[in-house]
Amino acid sequence: DNLIESLDNLISKKQAIKEATMQQLLTGRTRLPGFKRKWNVETLGKFGSCLRGVSYDPTTDLFTNDMTNSVRLLRANNVQNGIVEKKELQFVNKNIVREDQFLRKNNILLCMANGSRDLVGKAGFFDTEDGYAYSFGAFMGCFRCESKEVNPRFVFYLLNTKIFRDYIRATLSGSSINNLKPIDIEGAEFSFPDHAEQNSIVLILFD
Secondary structure, three states, X not given: OHHHHHHHHHHHHHHHHHHHHHHHHOXXXXXXXXXXXXXXXXXXXXXXXXXXXXOOOOOOOEEOOOOOOEEEXXXXXXXXXXXXXXXXXXXXXXXXXXXXXXXXXXXXXXXXXXXXXXXXXXXXXXXXXXXXXXXXXXXXXXXXXXXXXXXXXXXXXXXXOHHHHHHHHHHXXXXXXXXOOXXXXXXXXXXXXXXXXXXXXXXXXXX
């Protein structure tokens, strides 16, 4: 029991350190040695695009397990603390999945709609390469970086900052429906350093 308690305390301490480090490094308040170039404010839409997931009929389009004509479907419950979990998967008919709805390595999964406003906008980094095809449900979104000027993991870390959470709350305020549109994600503004500094920040946060 004492060991478990000490490990829980260590985890909490490291999470607090990471949160503080993210706030410093991802806002430019603290610069890494050797980097002095000015950061530019840009929208996410400059570097990629967001799309919504697969709409399906639960009574006709789902399988109970992996099949030759099925795709593994990820939902909000599969995104936990920034990690894409492979538990409680659904398996959807491959024929109803558009080509652009197949997840690719380094895509960022986002919860776009949920009964709980606090869960809207939570993000997970998809880097799975296990031989299975994956897609995502209609209440989910996917941000796909399409520019070599940005590190996908840097974008992922930005989507886990207080800046983004505040942006989501402001976007949803005044609405009774907790539902984001792709344009809401693409319109989010952040400060971006050059690619080399992004890579250095990612290495620190990933470590």
